[in-house]
Amino acid sequence: MRIFRAELKKLLACPVGRFLLLLALALLVIVPAKDVYRYRTVNEEASGLSVEDIIREVNTRTPPDVKTYLNRKWDGALDDPALHGKVDEAAQEYLYTWYGHWDNVFKLRLYRNSGMLADEDIEGPMDEKIFEKVSIRKARIKQGMLEVWGQKDCPEYAALDLQIDMMNEVGIQSGGYVAFWNRMETRTQLFGVLFTAMYILLISRVFAMEYTSGMYMLLASTREGKRKTAWAKLGACFVTGVGIVLLINLVPAAIYLLGGSAVGWDEKLNNLDLFPYCPYNLTVWQYFLLKILFQLLAVLAMGAVTAFLSLKLRSTIPAAAAGLVVLLYPYGLNLLGGGQESLLTLFSLGYGVNPVKVFDRFHILTPFGEPVLYPPLMAIFLILAVVLFIFLTCRSYGRGKCNMVR
Numbered sequence: 001m002r003i004f005r006a007e008l009k010k011l012l013a014c015p016v017g018r019f020l021l022l023l024a025l026a027l028l029v030i031v032p033a034k035d036v037y038r039y040r041t042v043n044e045e046a047s048g049l050s051v052e053d054i055i056r057e058v059n060t061r062t063p064p065d066v067k068t069y070l071n072r073k074w075d076g077a078l079d080d081p082a083l084h085g086k087v088d089e090a091a092q093e094y095l096y097t098w099y100g101h102w103d104n105v106f107k108l109r110l111y112r113n114s115g116m117l118a119d120e121d122i123e124g125p126m127d128e129k130i131f132e133k134v135s136i137r138k139a140r141i142k143q144g145m146l147e148v149w150g151q152k153d154c155p156e157y158a159a160l161d162l163q164i165d166m167m168n169e170v171g172i173q174s175g176g177y178v179a180f181w182n183r184m185e186t187r188t189q190l191f192g193v194l195f196t197a198m199y200i201l202l203i204s205r206v207f208a209m210e211y212t213s214g215m216y217m218l219l220a221s222t223r224e225g226k227r228k229t230a231w232a233k234l235g236a237c238f239v240t241g242v243g244i245v246l247l248i249n250l251v252p253a254a255i256y257l258l259g260g261s262a263v264g265w266d267e268k269l270n271n272l273d274l275f276p277y278c279p280y281n282l283t284v285w286q287y288f289l290l291k292i293l294f295q296l297l298a299v300l301a302m303g304a305v306t307a308f309l310s311l312k313l314r315s316t317i318p319a320a321a322a323g324l325v326v327l328l329y330p331y332g333l334n335l336l337g338g339g340q341e342s343l344l345t346l347f348s349l350g351y352g353v354n355p356v357k358v359f360d361r362f363h364i365l366t367p368f369g370e371p372v373l374y375p376p377l378m379a380i381f382l383i384l385a386v387v388l389f390i391f392l393t394c395r396s397y398g399r400g401k402c403n404m405v406r
Contacts, residue, residue: 003228007236010209011202020198028191028247032255035187039179039260055177055263139163159364159371166279166362170270178264181284182272184256185356189274191248192295192353196327199244199299200306203237204320207311207397230397234390237307241299249292269359279362280375290375291355297382298352302327304389305349311396327353346374347381 011017040051139160146157264271265285270278275287282290306323313319330345351357363374 003232004235007206007229007232008239011206011236011240016205017202020202024195024198024244024247025251027194028251029255031187032184032252033259035183036180036255036259039183051179051261054179055261139167155366155369155371159366162364162371163279163362166281167277170268170279170281176264176267176271177261178267178271178284180256180260180262181264181267183260184252185272185274188248188252189354189356191252192298192355193327193331193350195244195248196299196302196349196353197324199241200302200323200327201320203240203303203306204310204323205316206233206237206307208314208316208319226397227394230394234304234307234393237303238300241303242296245292245295245299249288249295253288274356275360277361278359280359282359287355287359290359294355294358294375294379294382295353297379297386298349301352301382301385301389302349304386304393308389308393308396311393326350347378349382349385352378352382 012021143157143160143164146152146154146160151157266283269275269280269282269284269287272284302323305326306319309322310316310319313322327350330348330350333345334341345351346363358375358378364371365374365377366372367377
């Protein structure tokens with residue numbers, strides 16, 4: 001325990017550690033506090049509406065009927081006698097679904113991002129039909145093509161079946177008030193990546209400083225000393241990582257939900273702007289807990305990888321640079337590949353610290369010939385990464401020789 005406390009102090013009490021900690025706390029407080037203050041000020045001063053007024057209005061809107069909606073959208077064109085009998089009810093329903101969906105996605109963002117009630121010209125209360133899943137329609141088209149090709153027994157067909165069942169179970173977006181949950185997820189989406197990068201900079205010196213200071217010569221004199229030191233260093237890295245994950249989630253949550261409103265905690269996840277086609281039957285608060293879990297696993301894995309790099313490269317700057325490459329490479333590949341995702345990006349620590357990438361859409365793989373959902377596979381990957389790099393680090397440190405380069 002004494003060695004662990006000493007290692008933890010080395011990480012956090014150094015000038016770099018203090019600077020990063022102060023910078024992190026400033027960002028975690030200023031960004032959410034400014035956002036909540038602006039939301040309340042804009043609504044109360046510009047529209048004279050309190051948060052409670054907006055919640056009441058958004059949650060009690062009544063939907064228009066199909067004809068009223070389309071008439072308003074097309075300036076009464078459906079009432080034109082020249083069109084009588086040419087636009088049947090089924091076509092109206094389809095057009096209402098297609099155009100209305102995107103129109104109301106925009107309006108959802110208007111309500112939630114600005115906090116303002118929409119102007120009458122573009123205000124259209126939410127109707128279940130307008131949020132029919134475009135993804136379901138695409139999945140059914142793909143199924144039809146596979147049936148034509150006689151491939152109903154292939155894994156892809158089973159995966160499409162699973163996707164349709166899941167999205168039907170989740171249902172449409174309710175359009176309920178989730179303003180502060182939505183703002184919190186949108187504003188802090190990249191906090192996981194940003195603060196993990198800071199974490200890498202902080203712990204990249206965990207083993208390297210022993211080589212630069214010459215301390216490794218003493219530690220390497222006994223196997224017991226090396227073993228205890230290795231576990232103490234890894235423990236210090238992991239405790240720091242856990243603290244960072246809790247800070248980046250709990251501090252913004254406290255500001256947004258206590259300073260704003262926690263209303264919407266029981267709404268489905270697909271009501272948030274970042275998850276319009278989320279196929280998982282999760283509520284907002286359930287996703288919040290899963291996000292913390294995935295970020296914990298990913299940060300622990302990133303800590304183990306960075307510690308291993310620090311040990312092998314024996315220098316802080318190369319270890320930090322290599323750790324940042326491991327974290328950020330999936331986003332670079334996405335940019336170079338035009339947004340196309342592959343196994344290299346799906347199973348990456350960069351996606352692990354940004355769980356929006358894990359839950360925002362339907363991903364399925366068939367590793368054993370049967371469709372398996374992406375989130376459980378991602379969790380297994382992160383756990384294996386933690387275990388593997390802990391083993392490699394302890395093994396390499398325990399077998400190291402006193403061959404320092406002076």
